[in-house]
Amino acid sequence: MSRKEPQIWPGISRRTFIQKSSLVLTGLAVTGVPEISWAVHGDTLHVRNYQDLTSLDSVSSLSAAEGIISAAINQNLLRFKPDGTWDTQLDAAESFEQIDETHYAFRLKKGQLFSNGYGEMTADDVKFSFERMVDPAMNALNRPDMGPLSHVDVHDRYSGTFVLDTPYAAFIPVAVAGPSGEILSRKAVTAVGGRFTTEPPCSSGPYLFKSWQAQRKTVLVRNPQWTGRKPDFEEIHVYAMPDPKTAEMAFEAGELDCAWISVETVEPFKQNMPDNSSIRVLPSGRNYWLGMNQENPALTDIRVRQAIQYAVDVEAVVEAAWFGLAKVSNGPIPEGMVGHRDSALIPPKGDPEKARQLLSEAGVELPLRLRMDVNSDSLELTAVQVMEWSLRKVGIEVDIRPQDNSTFLTIGREDLGDQWRDVQLFMQSFTGLADPYYSLTWFTSAQLGIWNWERFSSEEFDRLSDQALATTDPAARSRMYRRMQDLMEESGCYRFITNSVMPQIYRNTIKPAFRADGYTMLREIRRPGSGS
Amino acid sequence: MLRFIVRRGLLSLLILFLAVSLMFGMIHMVPGDPATVMLGPKATPEMKAEFSRRLGLDQPLAVQLGRFYAGLARGDLGEDPFTNREVTVIVWEQLPYTLVLVLVAIGGASLLGIPLGCFSAIRRNSLLDRLTAVMSVAFIAIPSFVVALYLLLWLAVKWRWFPAMGAGESGNLADQAHHLVLPAIALGLGWVGYIARMVRASMLEVMEENHIRTARAFGLPERTVIVHYALRIAMLPTVTILGMGIGTMLSGALFAEIVFSRPGIGKLLYEAVLTRNYPIVMGSVLVTTGFFVLSTLASDIINAMLDPRLRERQGSGE
Numbered sequence: 053m054s055r056k057e058p059q060i061w062p063g064i065s066r067r068t069f070i071q072k073s074s075l076v077l078t079g080l081a082v083t084g085v086p087e088i089s090w091a092v093h094g095d096t097l098h099v100r101n102y103q104d105l106t107s108l109d110s111v112s113s114l115s116a117a118e119g120i121i122s123a124a125i126n127q128n129l130l131r132f133k134p135d136g137t138w139d140t141q142l143d144a145a146e147s148f149e150q151i152d153e154t155h156y157a158f159r160l161k162k163g164q165l166f167s168n169g170y171g172e173m174t175a176d177d178v179k180f181s182f183e184r185m186v187d188p189a190m191n192a193l194n195r196p197d198m199g200p201l202s203h204v205d206v207h208d209r210y211s212g213t214f215v216l217d218t219p220y221a222a223f224i225p226v227a228v229a230g231p232s233g234e235i236l237s238r239k240a241v242t243a244v245g246g247r248f249t250t251e252p253p254c255s256s257g258p259y260l261f262k263s264w265q266a267q268r269k270t271v272l273v274r275n276p277q278w279t280g281r282k283p284d285f286e287e288i289h290v291y292a293m294p295d296p297k298t299a300e301m302a303f304e305a306g307e308l309d310c311a312w313i314s315v316e317t318v319e320p321f322k323q324n325m326p327d328n329s330s331i332r333v334l335p336s337g338r339n340y341w342l343g344m345n346q347e348n349p350a351l352t353d354i355r356v357r358q359a360i361q362y363a364v365d366v367e368a369v370v371e372a373a374w375f376g377l378a379k380v381s382n383g384p385i386p387e388g389m390v391g392h393r394d395s396a397l398i399p400p401k402g403d404p405e406k407a408r409q410l411l412s413e414a415g416v417e418l419p420l421r422l423r424m425d426v427n428s429d430s431l432e433l434t435a436v437q438v439m440e441w442s443l444r445k446v447g448i449e450v451d452i453r454p455q456d457n458s459t460f461l462t463i464g465r466e467d468l469g470d471q472w473r474d475v476q477l478f479m480q481s482f483t484g485l486a487d488p489y490y491s492l493t494w495f496t497s498a499q500l501g502i503w504n505w506e507r508f509s510s511e512e513f514d515r516l517s518d519q520a521l522a523t524t525d526p527a528a529r530s531r532m533y534r535r536m537q538d539l540m541e542e543s544g545c546y547r548f549i550t551n552s553v554m555p556q557i558y559r560n561t562i563k564p565a566f567r568a569d570g571y572t573m574l575r576e577i578r579r580p581g582s583g584s
Numbered sequence: 585m586l587r588f589i590v591r592r593g594l595l596s597l598l599i600l601f602l603a604v605s606l607m608f609g610m611i612h613m614v615p616g617d618p619a620t621v622m623l624g625p626k627a628t629p630e631m632k633a634e635f636s637r638r639l640g641l642d643q644p645l646a647v648q649l650g651r652f653y654a655g656l657a658r659g660d661l662g663e664d665p666f667t668n669r670e671v672t673v674i675v676w677e678q679l680p681y682t683l684v685l686v687l688v689a690i691g692g693a694s695l696l697g698i699p700l701g702c703f704s705a706i707r708r709n710s711l712l713d714r715l716t717a718v719m720s721v722a723f724i725a726i727p728s729f730v731v732a733l734y735l736l737l738w739l740a741v742k743w744r745w746f747p748a749m750g751a752g753e754s755g756n757l758a759d760q761a762h763h764l765v766l767p768a769i770a771l772g773l774g775w776v777g778y779i780a781r782m783v784r785a786s787m788l789e790v791m792e793e794n795h796i797r798t799a800r801a802f803g804l805p806e807r808t809v810i811v812h813y814a815l816r817i818a819m820l821p822t823v824t825i826l827g828m829g830i831g832t833m834l835s836g837a838l839f840a841e842i843v844f845s846r847p848g849i850g851k852l853l854y855e856a857v858l859t860r861n862y863p864i865v866m867g868s869v870l871v872t873t874g875f876f877v878l879s880t881l882a883s884d885i886i887n888a889m890l891d892p893r894l895r896e897r898q899g900s901g902e
Contacts, residue, residue, distance in 0.1 A: 104855075106666035114624045191634070196626050249667040266677055267847040267855075268750065291749070291845065294855070298749060298845045304741045305748035458616035458860045467629065468617060482625075494625070503625060 095286035097562065099572060100299040100311035104267055104292035107249040109241075110234050111185060111192035116483070116571050119231040121270055121290055124574035125255035126234035129158050129178065130224065134565035134576035136334070137388060138486045140229045144173060144256070146210075148228070153219035153524060154200075156228075159211040165277045166237040168254040173235060175212040179204040180238035182214070182227075190247070197232035197485075199223060199521070219522045221529060225486035258283040258575045267292055272574070284579045303329075303557055310558040310572060315374050315431065318555045328560045333377050336554040337484040337569030339384040339491060340432075342439060342547040345464070345475045347507040350422060357544030359410035360477070363446040364439050364547050366400045373435035378550040383537035384484065384491040386551040388568060390526050391488040391533025396548055397541045407446040418447035424477040425463050428454035435549065436479050450477065464505025475505055481552075486568070488533045489521045495540060506545035513539045585888065592884050596877040603873045604866070608649050611857070611865055618860035622665055639665060639862065652866060661870070662863040671867040675849065679871060681751055682848035685840065686833040688764055689772030690826060697776045698822070701783025702815060705791065716784070720777030728836070732770035732843040739766060749845035767840040775829060782825060786818035793817075820887050827883020831876030 103117040113122060123131070127144035142148065146161045164173040184190050185198045199220035206212040216223065227233050240253035250264045258280060259272040272288040293299045296314040303311045304326050313321070313331075321331055342364060344357045351357055366380050380400040382393040411418065422443075426436045433454055440450045455463070464472045482503075484491040494503040496514050501507075513536050520532040540546045554570025565576030618639065619632035627635075636642050640651055655662060661671035700720075704713040740748035752760035790796060791814055799809045838850030849868055856864035 114622075191631060193623060193626055193631065249669070265754070265847070266674060267851055293749070293845050295842055295845070298843060301736050301741055302749040302845065305736075305744060307748055307750075456616070456858060458618075458621045458858060459614070461620050462615060462617045465617065465620070502629070 097285040097288045097310075097574075097577060098308045099288060099290050099574065099577075100293045100302070100308055101270075101290045102296075102312060103294050105250050105264060105270060108252050108261070109248050110181070110194060110232050110236070111190055111247060112194070112249070113231055114193065116569075117292075120572055120574060121261075121272070122231055122234055122252075123257075124259045124272055124288065125252065125257045125261050126236070127164065127173070127256050128229055128233045128235065129160075130229045130233075132229055132486070132567055132573070134567075134573050136566060136568055138225055138568045140224060143229075144235055150524075151213070154216040156214040156216075156223065157211070158214070161279075162210060163279055164256055165279075166240060166254045166256045167260050167275065167277065168240065170237040170240040170254045173237070173256055174209050175204075175206045176209075177238050178212060178235055179206050180241070181234065181236045184241075184246075185232060194232040197222075197226050197230060199227060201227060219524055221521055221524050222485075222487035222489050226490065230486060259288060262287070283575065284577070284582050288574055290574070300557075309562050310556060310564055310577070312570070312572075313555050313557050315377050315553065315555060318377060319375060321557060326557075329557060330560055331555060331557045332564070332566070333553050333555045334566050334570035335386060335388070335568065336378075336552040337386060338481055338552040338554075339381065339386070339484060340435070340479065340481045340549040340552060341381070341384070342549060343478050343480050343506045344545050344547075345472070345478075345505060345507055346543070346545050348473065348476045350420070350476055353414045353416075354544045355410045355414035356416060356420070359407040359414070359416075359446065360443065360448065361398050361407075361541075361544060361547045362403045362410065363407035363443050363448065365402045365442045366547065366549055368401075368442065369435050369438045370550050372438045373431050374550060374553065377555065378553045381548040381550045383534075383540070383548055384482070384551075385488045385533055385537065386484065386491075386569075389486075389488050389491075390530045391492075391520075391537070393534050393537055397538060398547070402442065404442075404446050411446065411448075419449045420447060421449045421451065422476045423453060423474070424450045424479070425453050425455060425460060425475060426479045427457050427460045427481075429457075432479050432481070439479075464501065464503070466501025472501060472505065478505065479549075480505070484569070488529070489517070492517060492533065492536055506543075508540065508543050508545045510539050510543065588888055589885060592881050596881045600870075600873055600877050603877075604870055605649060607869045607873070608652065608866060609645065611862060611869075612645055612648070614860075616860045618665075618862060621859050622861065635665065641862075656870070661867040664861065664864055666859075666861065671863045674852070674864060675867040675871050678847055678849045678852045678868075681846060682834060682837050682841070682850060683875075685764060685767055685771065685837050685846070685848065686830055688768040689833060690775060690830055692768055693772035693775035693779055694826065697779025698783050698815075698819075700776070701780040702787060702810070704780065704784040705787030705818075706810065708788065713784075716780055720780045723773050723777030724781075726774070728770055728774055729839045729843060731773050732767070732840060735766045735770055736843065751846045763844075763846070767837075767844045767846060770843070771833060771837060771840045778825070778829075779822060782822050783815075783818060786821055787814055790814045790818045816890060820891055823883050823886050823890065827879045827881075827886075828876075830879040831872075834872045834875050 101117050101120060103115065105118055105121065107113045108118055108122045113119065129143060129145040129148055130140040131143040133139045133141050144160055144164055145158045147159045148156065150156050158178065160173060160175060165171065166173060182198065182201060182204050185192045185195060186201050199222060200217040202215045202217045204212050204214055235256065237254050241248065244253045252261050255261055258275055258278045260275045262271040262273045264270045269292065270290045272290070274283045274286050296312065299308065299311040300313050300317050302308045318331060318333060344351050344360060346352060346357065370376070370378050370380055382396040385391040411420070424436055426432050436452050440452060443450050462468050463475050463478065466472055482494065495508055496504065496517050497509045500509060516532045516536050520529050523529050523532065556564065556566060556570065558564045563578040563580050565573040567573055618641065619627065619635040623631055623635055640648050659672065663669065664671055664674055700716050704716045707713050736748055739746045746766050747763050750763055752763035796809060796814055799813050835850060837848055838854055840846065841848040841851040849872060853865060853868035856868060
């Protein structure tokens with residue numbers, strides 16, 4: 053008597069299935085699975101973003117991660133050139149000129165359309181976009197970017213004038229060309245209740261916003277109504293990838309065209325470069341320094357702080373933590389920006405002998421034990437370990453305390469308790485904008501206990517800070533900012549480390565474009581040979 | 585059986601309440617100011633104060649917890665202060681990715697681990713048994729993230745058989761399944777060894793039982809004895825472990841979600857903790873804890889269904 057084989061599918065018995073699938077698997081094992089390419093497909097560009105979106109609305113966007121995307125879908129009157137400088141060029145404006153220290157006139161190009169049927173961009177849209185930023189009812193997070201902007205006078209459908217209460221040197225780079233100066237449609241934004249976050253109601257740039265999937269990606273598509281030079285890609289997929297290691301693997305696997313990578317990966321990549329790829333190590337707008345709380349009893353004597361300044365070998369720190377890719381910093385203002393200093397007052401290698409002498413003059417009993425707070429980021433941890441080594445050589449022992457970013461950001465805050473009094477040394481970093489004022493504004497007396505954790509307070513510094521922001525003469529501003537950085541260094545509260553770098557890896561099938569601070573300029577990325 | 589389910593259900597609710605309340609307290613005790621992190625450097629003290637008021641952070645912890653449960657009773661977990669989107673929507677968007685990953689990982693591990701454990705027990709001390717033992721220990725011992733990295737390096741970067749990141753295109757099941765392979769292997773591989781060892785040990789114990797000898801004495805085919813009599817009993821501890829495994833994997837999926845850049849509840853929770861996004865943290869914790877409790881409850885019920893003695897003991901309140 054024969055037993056009927058159990059059927060797992062009509063006509064397929066279990067035995068047959070196992071036999072057939074074994075054959076297929078063996079065949080694949082022998083011949084190898086054909087390589088599947090996940091690389092750049094056709095007209096789509098795949099780019100890494102270092103974090104997910106929270107808001108694309110200029111009143112509430114917080115980071116460059118949003119700026120990367122919003123700059124591709126929106127227009128400003130002026131935009132930054134894709135040449136690695138902070139120079140600007142016309143964008144939505146046909147003309148833009150400074151009339152006097154508090155008035156700037158603009159004229160829009162005609163025929164620039166907002167998507168989703170919101171019509172042509174007008175001077176009234178410019179007025180709406182800027183005035184909502186300074187409207188107290190909007191409580192705009194980016195309100196400070198607008199400085200003393202009073203209002204916008206509209207003359208006709210395409211032209212108008214910005215009116216400032218006082219001169220504001222950062223008006224063009226920060227307010228007009230920066231993410232806060234993106235022009236939105238009054239009709240569209242009003243229709244969604246006056247503000248939005250991750251679903252912009254319309255846009256007018258070379259790319260349009262198509263979709264956003266939380267923790268995954270944002271998809272942009274070519275704007276068919278765009279009257280400027282046709283964008284080179286049909287779609288741009290921007291992936292939210294906070295972990296650079298994942299991005300590096302994804303790039304190697306051919307799934308990304310352009311990615312910001314970590315500094316420690318640059319050399320291994322250069323040794324074994326993925327096919328058809330290049331790396332560019334760009335300057336970054338992120339300034340790193342060692343801060344000292346001058347109100348902590350252990351650091352009230354300026355000679356102790358100066359001893360620490362002289363003890364730290366910044367060259368060794370940069371070599372170890374940035375693998376020699378970054379330059380030693382001469383102050384918070386990076387190279388290429390008004391106010392950048394050619395050299396710091398204290399030599400990069402420091403002077404351990406002088407440090408010992410200062411400690412001796414201060415009558416400090418050695419070893420001096422100090423606490424050093426730091427963000428628990430591998431790069432910063434490496435940097436403070438090298439500093440610890442430098443400091444130990446002069447008799448200062450450091451207790452390193454790594455903390456997660458959210459905790460670290462509160463250690464110097466006065467409004468959250470007395471913990472700021474215990475802060476002694478800390479490694480801090482901050483990303484600047486396109487104007488030097490933003491690099492130094494955090495060290496004024498008004499910032500004591502907010503971001504000024506060093507408790508550095510100088511009347512001259514405060515006065516210069518206000519004057520420099522109101523001075524439009526670049527030479528005069530430069531002198532003021534250089535003096536401000538001297539004052540910071542002379543206070544003994546700061547040891548400047550580096551302005552860092554931003555390594556970007558990309559396929560040679562694209563012509564990438566980056567801002568002066570290393571961030572990707574999506575709308576400017578081209579295909580090789582497609583012209584500039 | 586109904587009485588058993590009701591008793592276990594109530595106990596599960598109590599566990600959920602305690603776990604979520606504990607987590608609520610712990611999160612708020614961790615230092616860090618959400619307003620500073622979320623609003624960035626440009627925010628004025630007034631903006632930060634208003635933000636804290638909006639999130640209810642200016643209230644005592646007990647009041648905040650009470651509000652959380654009151655909202656929960658209405659099905660409202662609040663809003664993400666970053667994007668102003670509802671937390672329930674955000675969590676439910678991410679949950680399927682993690683659930684599918686966990687189910688595929690544990691399902692795959694069971695499909696491999698149970699037969700391996702069975703064969704090892706039946707062919708005790710054979711070459712297959714020894715090989716399974718070595719492989720099981722190796723699978724358990726290798727950290728999952730190491731497995732994930734090597735899978736990525738070989739199968740995604742070197743040979744490009746599988747994608748290295750993401751979860752596939754929405755609506756494209758084949759693409760999503762393809763994106764699931766590597767993370768599921770990374771997450772489930774350790775469980776293959778664990779399940780195999782557990783099934784083997786249970787089987788060896790059960791095979792010595794009197795009722796198995798009786799079944800054999802009655803002349804039942806060996807296959808029937810093993811599958812219908814031995815394995816059914818031997819599966820009891822494995823089902824319990826699988827129930828807990830699903831719960832553990834829900835939070836353990838984090839590494840796979842980060843390494844493979846997949847969306848999911850683990851990554852959502854991780855990033856929310858880093859940014860002190862309390863509404864998202866609580867929503868994610870509630871859901872993961874809920875699923876942990878649910879999967880444990882389900883394994884208890886399955887155990888009771890498989891083992892009438894347990895059902896009767898629980899039913900009679902013993």
